[in-house]
Amino acid sequence: MMRGNYLKRDGAAGRFGNRSQKPVKFWPTITRLFGYMEHDKWGVIFSLIIAAVSVILSVQAPKILGTATTIVAKGVTSKSGINFDKVGSILLTVAIIYAVSFVSGILQQQVMTRISQRTVYRLRKQFKSKMVKLPVSYYDRHSNGDIMSRMINDMDNIAGTLNQTLIQVVTSALQFIGVCYFMLTINWLLALVAFVTVPLAIVLVRVIAPLSQKYFSEQQKNLGLLNNQIEENYAGHTVIKTFNHQETALLEFDEKNEKFFKAAWRAQFVSTLIFPTMRFLNNLDYLAMAVIGGIYVVNGQVNIGDVQAMLQYTNQFSQPITNMSNLINTIQATAASAERIFALLDEEEMKELQAVEDIETDSIIRFDDVAFAYVEDQPLMTDVSIEVTEGEMVAIVGPTGAGKTTLINLLERFYESTAGTIRLWGKDTKGLSREVLRSKISMVLQDTWLFSGTIRDNLRYGKLEATDDEIYQASKMAYADEFIKTLPQGYDTVLNEEASNISQGQRQLLTIARAFLVNPEILILDEATSSVDTRTERMIQEAMSRLLKGRTSFVVAHRLSTIRDADQILVMNQGNIVEQGTHKTLLASGGMYADLYNSQFAEA
Numbered sequence: 001m002m003r004g005n006y007l008k009r010d011g012a013a014g015r016f017g018n019r020s021q022k023p024v025k026f027w028p029t030i031t032r033l034f035g036y037m038e039h040d041k042w043g044v045i046f047s048l049i050i051a052a053v054s055v056i057l058s059v060q061a062p063k064i065l066g067t068a069t070t071i072v073a074k075g076v077t078s079k080s081g082i083n084f085d086k087v088g089s090i091l092l093t094v095a096i097i098y099a100v101s102f103v104s105g106i107l108q109q110q111v112m113t114r115i116s117q118r119t120v121y122r123l124r125k126q127f128k129s130k131m132v133k134l135p136v137s138y139y140d141r142h143s144n145g146d147i148m149s150r151m152i153n154d155m156d157n158i159a160g161t162l163n164q165t166l167i168q169v170v171t172s173a174l175q176f177i178g179v180c181y182f183m184l185t186i187n188w189l190l191a192l193v194a195f196v197t198v199p200l201a202i203v204l205v206r207v208i209a210p211l212s213q214k215y216f217s218e219q220q221k222n223l224g225l226l227n228n229q230i231e232e233n234y235a236g237h238t239v240i241k242t243f244n245h246q247e248t249a250l251l252e253f254d255e256k257n258e259k260f261f262k263a264a265w266r267a268q269f270v271s272t273l274i275f276p277t278m279r280f281l282n283n284l285d286y287l288a289m290a291v292i293g294g295i296y297v298v299n300g301q302v303n304i305g306d307v308q309a310m311l312q313y314t315n316q317f318s319q320p321i322t323n324m325s326n327l328i329n330t331i332q333a334t335a336a337s338a339e340r341i342f343a344l345l346d347e348e349e350m351k352e353l354q355a356v357e358d359i360e361t362d363s364i365i366r367f368d369d370v371a372f373a374y375v376e377d378q379p380l381m382t383d384v385s386i387e388v389t390e391g392e393m394v395a396i397v398g399p400t401g402a403g404k405t406t407l408i409n410l411l412e413r414f415y416e417s418t419a420g421t422i423r424l425w426g427k428d429t430k431g432l433s434r435e436v437l438r439s440k441i442s443m444v445l446q447d448t449w450l451f452s453g454t455i456r457d458n459l460r461y462g463k464l465e466a467t468d469d470e471i472y473q474a475s476k477m478a479y480a481d482e483f484i485k486t487l488p489q490g491y492d493t494v495l496n497e498e499a500s501n502i503s504q505g506q507r508q509l510l511t512i513a514r515a516f517l518v519n520p521e522i523l524i525l526d527e528a529t530s531s532v533d534t535r536t537e538r539m540i541q542e543a544m545s546r547l548l549k550g551r552t553s554f555v556v557a558h559r560l561s562t563i564r565d566a567d568q569i570l571v572m573n574q575g576n577i578v579e580q581g582t583h584k585t586l587l588a589s590g591g592m593y594a595d596l597y598n599s600q601f602a603e604a
Contacts, residue, residue, distance in 0.1 A: 478510075
């Protein structure tokens with residue numbers, strides 16, 4: 001997040017277009033999703049077996065109960081009376097069947113709950129790991145709210161589906177097959193009455209399902225946009241109130257909320273059309289079975305118990321179809337969520353590029369004919385060459401959007417140059433891992449970034465093995481020790497999420513102290529004292545002088561008075577270095593630097 005915000009200050013984000021994402025097809029997405037359950041396949045198989053046993057037992061119950069009804073009916077009309085012993089034995093058997101089915105259902109639900117949570121845990125871990133490997137340009141193209149929506153809302157959708165849907169699909173299929181079998185064994189003509197609605201149900205599902213998936217995809221997309229709107233509003237609530245933009249923010253929220261409402265309404269409406277339609281078909285089936293079955297009983301063609309069993313099976317026959325139709329709702333939403341997650345997982349990662357041969361050089365940093373473009377065929381840098389010896393202070397100046405931040409991004413390999421070579425002690429930085437390269441560099445930004453935690457933990461962020469004495473010493477060098485000790489818990493004071501319980505200037509002092517603690521080989525300062533008062537700035541400048549002594553540094557400066565003593569000043573414009581030299585030589589040349597400097601100190 002810190003780096004993403006840092007990049008956007010230079011206008012980099014605006015140069016990116018929204019790259020279109022190729023949609024993932026439904027079945028490949030579902031297949032890939034269930035592939036994450038490979039590690040728990042034996043648990044899934046065990047759960048499916050238990051579910052199958054439960055269904056098979058429960059499907060037999062109506063036929064057994066039909067036998068009891070027939071016995072009672074015959075006993076009423078016969079002289080021998082009702083055989084209560086046989087009826088009781090049948091009822092006891094059915095009770096045992098239902099009890100076993102109940103216990104099996106609870107057991108398989110527990111097993112699948114654990115499996116589904118472990119599966120989503122692995123998926124979430126992969127998602128987080130992927131986020132670390134994505135280039136900074138991805139964060140420029142995607143909002144924080146959308147990424148958070150994928151990580152939270154879409155993951156929750158998948159967790160619910162894996163927990164419920166897989167078992168329900170299997171049990172519904174087994175129930176449908178079992179019901180069909182027992183209906184055929186009772187009376188195949190009556191069974192055909194129930195089977196008439198099957199083709200109608202299949203056509204209904206095939207028509208509505210693709211339309212439902214489309215609307216669910218739109219729903220998840222709008223949910224991400226709504227989350228982003230909320231995240232931005234809460235993060236910038238002070239600015240919104242300062243400029244009286246509450247009404248505008250509410251209007252923007254209402255607009256996105258309305259779009260999400262419409263998308264969600266369409267998705268839910270289309271998907272829920274299936275249930276009442278299927279229920280209507282089932283009622284027609286039930287009516288036909290009752291009428292035709294009654295005629296058969298009157299004519300003596302079937303027993304009354306068989307008709308009762310057929311009526312129960314008619315309800316059970318439609319139940320798996322109805323369940324499957326209802327599951328389409330969940331499955332479509334899950335497919336849309338999985339598409340969004342897999343789209344991120346399939347994004348191109350940062351690559352380790354082929355490095356050129358090392359050279360002998362006295363320069364710690366060297367740019368050789370470096371070129372760069374954010375967008376292909378729209379070059380920003382065309383030919384940048386600089387040499388920086390150890391211990392030099394290099395100031396980078398220029399108007400907004402000149403490429404100052406871009407130069408730093410290339411040095412830290414947030415982006416890769418499109419041509420030329422950047423070297424560290426003669427080694428091509430492409431041949432170094434990003435972790436090794438960045439371990440030699442520390443950065444202090446104008447936009448402070450502190451996380452929710454103690455001040456001690458925030459200072460130790462750049463050097464986890466630092467001792468308390470080292471933390472105290474770094475804080476004193478940055479003149480942060482004094483204000484920290486005035487806080488109620490001192491170094492153990494907990495900063496809130498936005499670190500708003502301390503001032504902006506104090507936040508800046510903490511980031512400077514963090515840089516002191518890291519003690520880097522190369523230091524990058526981006527107008528690091530812009531958020532503190534004049535007195536504190538002088539104190540920090542003195543501390544910086546000690547920190548910069550004998551250390552290579554790059555200073556992105558807007559106030560030119562702070563870089564008069566720089567060993568070399570790079571003046572950038574439109575992505576390239578247009579002037580290079582010391583403060584005196586650049587002033588004497590009367591070029592762009594002289595104009596910038598004089599404009600800051602011109603008299604009215």
